[in-house]
Amino acid sequence: MLKRILIANRGEIARRIARTCARLGIEYVCVYSDADAGADHLTGAFEKVRVGAAPAAHSYLDIDALVDAALRHGCDAVHPGYGFLSENPRFAERVVEAGLTFVGPRPETIRAMGDKGTARTLMAAAGVPVLPGSREATESPAELAAHARDIGYPLILKPAAGGGGKGMRVVTDESGLADAAAEAVRLGRAAFGDGRVLAERYVPSPRHIEVQVFGDTQGNVVHLFERDCSLQRRHQKIVEEAPAFGLDETVRTAMLDTAVRGARALGYVNAGTFEFILGPDGAFHFLEVNTRLQVEHPVTEEITGIDLVEWQLRVAAGEPLPVTQEEITSSGHALECRVYAEDPAAGFRPAPGRALYARWPDSVRVEAAFDTAGEASEHYDPLVAKLVAHGPDRAAALRRLRAALGSTTVLGLTTNIGYLTRLLDEPRVRAGRTHTHLVDGVAPADGRDTADLAVACAASMAAMPAPDSASPWSGRLGPLDRAALAPDAPLGRITVRCRGSRRQAAVTARTGPVLAVRVGDRTVDVRLTRHGPVWTGHAGGHRWSGTRVGVDVELCVDGTRFTITDDIRSDRDTAASDNVLRASLPGVVVSLPHAEGDRVEAGETVVVIEAMKMEHRLTAPAPAVIEKLGCALHAPVAADQVLAVLLPEESSGSAPGQPDRPAPQRSEHVR
Structure with a gap:
């Protein structure tokens, strides 16, 4: 068995991995950035190693610093968790080259499945059903337009090196292709260092079903049943459950068998997830393979009683899978919801800050980044915690999760807890009639x-x-x-x-x-x-x-x-501020479509910044002229920094000398 591992991650997943290590008697070394110097995930570590400054690019994404930390502190393995470098084949290669064990699939598997074009080709050859789509990924607008003509509309654009829904854009007709492609390319470059895009036939309102697979170095491959991850917003999952409710048994069996067949074709080792979309007609198609532990892995653990992190460690150490397929059983139903530091009333904009006080429920399983207080940094993903409820059936698990949300308290930090409560009360969710666009129709309470x-x-x-x-x-x-x-x-x-x-x-x-x-x-x-x-x-x-x-x-x-508070701005101050576009949180300017002196219409984009793995478009609240720009392309911006000053135009219907008062600025974003 492994003796000491480096956990190359932070937050709730680092704490989750550490818990299994402690139970198995494995020493673990934790890393931290300047932003995480006092974070809860460092508690209990054999060693705590600073790996760089707060931005992820200078710490949790620094391959040299992480490998060096593992070697200097006597580790024999590295666990990447999820996110950051978990699906970076070069990181896995560097770990192996350093004589360490990488707790995950082989580097060549990560590389093949990390490119969506290659993954489609390999899965089609293995008999896994795929949707019509591009044979090769590209950044060329002309090539994407040609692919679109062959595929037909609607279609979806996906960054070839992407994951987690980042950069995906749905295009309903030819007129929207150019802008969507440019944005997908830009996001792919920013998030993954690769702007190539793949086009694929889009299935409206499908279910998102995924199968957990595991393989060992002896050639054994098993599945641990399926999860339904249909409740998602902008391709980002927020509620997951296992097993998939109301799934036709014939479809379930075919999907599980297909995932195992695909994994065997890859010679898959360690934990992986085969994701599928399931259409209303019962047909399912391959989406992607996640070559890591999933955020939603606890629901599988709850219904099977299996510690997936333990399996990861044992397989990485060369042990065979501890049980056969026939010995893996499913019991009851489990649901998980993700608590994010975001503001539903502001379009789910990330809301970094400090939780002054947190009280998590003791009635369900909780995977949290901190226990009683902690920071949601603007430098990282806004996920704060996961609540996981298990019951004898779906209705019981849903009641427990809803009650757990009601007994959760977080003060000083804006979260989506209220919205999650509203979502679980939605009749279609309670009835299990979910699909990937259901969340879009559930608006936050007006407050x-x-x-x-x-x-x-x-x-x-x-x-x-x-x-x-x-x-x-x-x-x-x-x-x-x-x-x-x-x-x-x-x-x-x-x-x-x-x-x-x-x-x-x-x-x-x-x-x-x-x-x-x-x-x-x-x-x-x-x-x-x-x-x-x-x-x-x-x-x-x-x-x-x-x-x-x-x-x-x-x-x-x-x-x-x-x-x-009693600190209320006057109407005059409020009106003046409406003509100024400010950064709501620290980020980097990724697009400036206009220059000073340009005229913009209401709703037209003036500045686009990237922050917390999302793009934020700041738009003109009314017809105006850009009087001044307070930022530059690719330059960093601070929270509340003035990005643009607008000079509103007088409406033709206004009284002489009385311009229409513009509506408050809007800030839209995508994850």
């Missing part, structure tokens, strides 16, 4: 009702006597000071920044831990209990938590984050 509850909760916290001072709002809102001494007195104005709206609240009565709070024309009963610096309770039947940060209150109501 108005929940915002009223948030204001009521903040008012209740302010009304309770503070242990160390008269009021957390001291010096900002005078009436609140008196309210802290007299909880039954009306409060002064409390406002909440919530989508630009303002709300007020007043405590009208108190009975023990329950306060009656008037918000607008409604009264909310708020129950609260203090646990150190954190308040928890229920408001209007909804669970909430909150803590004080200076003069502000951080709240989480039904999974949605609110910051209650």
Whole structure:
């Protein structure tokens, strides 16, 4: 068995690998960047090794630094986890060349399956059904146009070296091909260092089914059943389950057999996943092979009782698979949801920051990057945690996952927990009628009702006597000071920044831990209990938590984050800011389609930046002239940096001297 391994990753997957290593008595060495110097994934490590600066390119993607760390600290193997270098054949080769064991497939397998064109050819030769598509990947617009004419529309463009849905673009007709191809090429270069694109027939509204396979060095190959990953947004999975609900048994058997046949044709070793799309007609086609452990591997572990990381380590050490295909069984149903640091109300824009306080549920399995507090860095993927529920059937597992989300608290960090709750309550999800575009039709809650509850909760916290001072709002809102001494007195104005709206609240009565709070024309009963610096309770039947940060209150109501503050901009300031496009988070400018002095229409792209593995388009809110650009192509930008100043044009329908007030700037993005 392996004695000491280097975990070449971070966050929740590094902690997951470390847990199995500890159970097996394997020492593990953890790496970290400057951004992760105090991260939870370093806990328990035999050695902790700094591998570079915060940007991934200078740390977790630095092959030389990682291999050197493994050699210097006496490791005999390297586990790449997922993401970063996990599917980089050159990294696997360097590990092997250094005399170390790579915990994953052979480098030649990673290289072949990492190129989607090569993968299609090999799988077709093995009898695996593939969709009509390009024979070779290319960056040439003319060649892509020729491929499109042969394939027909709709089609999908995929970066040849891509993964995780990054850079994929759906094209419905010839008019949209040029722009989509340019964007796919640009994203492929930025994310994978390879701009070549593959075109393939697009299947509208399919299910996304994948099969977990495992092979050993003795030639044995097995499957561990399938997972349904149809609930995804912009090709990024957010809820996964195993087994696939309601799948025809004939189709299931054929899909499992096909995956094993494809793996045998590759001489596959270690963990891998064969991904398929399943059309409404029951026909399935090959999508890709992920030559690594998947993010969603816990649902397979839950239904089979098998530790996939342990299998990875044993196979890497040369051991045969511990059981035969006939001995692998499936029991019950499991669902997993991914908690991201992102803002659903802002188009699911990544929301890096620090979680001041986190409380994960103890009723389900939790794979989290941190236990009680931690950072979601703008330099890395925004995945924070995964909640995994298992039950005797799908309905039971779904109830447990929904309840677990309801008991999860994250303060100080904007997450998608509220949206996940809304998604699991969607009737089609509950009934198991899922497909890859279902999530697109489930909009985030508008937040108005929940915002009223948030204001009521903040008012209740302010009304309770503070242990160390008269009021957390001291010096900002005078009436609140008196309210802290007299909880039954009306409060002064409390406002909440919530989508630009303002709300007020007043405590009208108190009975023990329950306060009656008037918000607008409604009264909310708020129950609260203090646990150190954190308040928890229920408001209007909804669970909430909150803590004080200076003069502000951080709240989480039904999974949605609110910051209650009295710092409200005037209408004049708001109007002025609408004419300025700012970077919402640090990134790099990847496209500047216009120059200073150019005229742009409403909704036209002015600047495109890449941040947290996503592109963000900043668009003109109204017809305008670009008065000034505050950035340059390929240059880094800081959060809140002014990228462009617009000079709005007067509308022909406006009163003399009164220009139409532009709508707030929009920021769109794709993962």
